[in-house]
Amino acid sequence: MSKLRLIACDLDGTLLLNGAQSLRGDTCDLIRELLNRGILFFAASGRQYTNLQRLFWPVRDQIGYLCENGCVSFYQGRQLHRERMDRELGRKLIQAIQQTEGAEALVSGVMECYIQPKDMQFYHHMKDVVKNDVTLVTDILATEEEYMKISVYEKGGIRDEAYWQERFSSRCTVVTGGNDWLDMMPLHVNKASALSQILTQLHIAPEECMAIGDNDNDREMLKLSGFPVAVRSAKEEIQALAKHETDTVEELFQAILSGGWRPAEEY
Numbered sequence: 469m470s471k472l473r474l475i476a477c478d479l480d481g482t483l484l485l486n487g488a489q490s491l492r493g494d495t496c497d498l499i500r501e502l503l504n505r506g507i508l509f510f511a512a513s514g515r516q517y518t519n520l521q522r523l524f525w526p527v528r529d530q531i532g533y534l535c536e537n538g539c540v541s542f543y544q545g546r547q548l549h550r551e552r553m554d555r556e557l558g559r560k561l562i563q564a565i566q567q568t569e570g571a572e573a574l575v576s577g578v579m580e581c582y583i584q585p586k587d588m589q590f591y592h593h594m595k596d597v598v599k600n601d602v603t604l605v606t607d608i609l610a611t612e613e614e615y616m617k618i619s620v621y622e623k624g625g626i627r628d629e630a631y632w633q634e635r636f637s638s639r640c641t642v643v644t645g646g647n648d649w650l651d652m653m654p655l656h657v658n659k660a661s662a663l664s665q666i667l668t669q670l671h672i673a674p675e676e677c678m679a680i681g682d683n684d685n686d687r688e689m690l691k692l693s694g695f696p697v698a699v700r701s702a703k704e705e706i707q708a709l710a711k712h713e714t715d716t717v718e719e720l721f722q723a724i725l726s727g728g729w730r731p732a733e734e735y
Contacts, residue, residue, distance in 0.1 A: 660688030
């Protein structure tokens with residue numbers, strides 16, 4: 469049986485349930501105890517690095533970050549890897565979003581995101597609710613920082629995922645993420661591609677890694693890990709990939725720490 473050495477955990481819909489934008493009071497204490505037991509923790513999210521640091525503030529310098537759905541990762545203040553999207557493809561994605569009624573475009577840089585909102589409520593949502601580092605621009609196509617991830621935001625949910633898949637999936641990775649979001653990254657980039665690089669650099673085998681998720685952007689990460697876990701509210705196809713289920717991530721962490729959790733192959 470492989471020893472558990474690293475946990476990569478999705479945020480929205482997994483660790484953060486029912487639209488929550490802050491952690492439970494005991495979450496960081498549980499993560500700290502896992503670290504004391506020699507189990508590393510990586511927040512694996514479509515969110516930006518600075519947002520995740522604020523979210524995990526009490527343990528911010530002790531954990532790792534798999535950010536922007538696999539486009540960039542950090543551990544103990546060091547950037548482990550970064551992906552770059554072709555500039556011309558990125559411009560086409562942005563223009564398609566601008567032409568879609570009710571859709572807002574978000575361009576992800578390493579430390580901040582860029583928006584040219586059609587409705588200023590989108591800016592206030594990103595700044596005050598999601599709590600991103602946001603830069604307002606007058607021409608988002610003129611953003612100088614290299615593109616990593618281009619996102620579509622539609623309040624109330626993505627209305628036509630098939631359109632984005634059919635038009636762009638041959639040229640970039642297209643996935644639905646948290647509430648109301650669809651993300652597009654460089655082709656073949658996803659949470660698993662980033663996690664694989666993280667594990668290699670930290671000399672950890674995939675069999676020694678647990679991945680926890682709920683949605684399509686967690687699919688490859690769960691397939692890569694030796695211990696795939698889904699929350700019970702996850703999509704059915706994500707539950708089918710998992711060897712374990714849990715009501716909450718904190719419940720799972722408590723079971724690991726108490727010795728009440730065992731790999732499925734032991735049952």
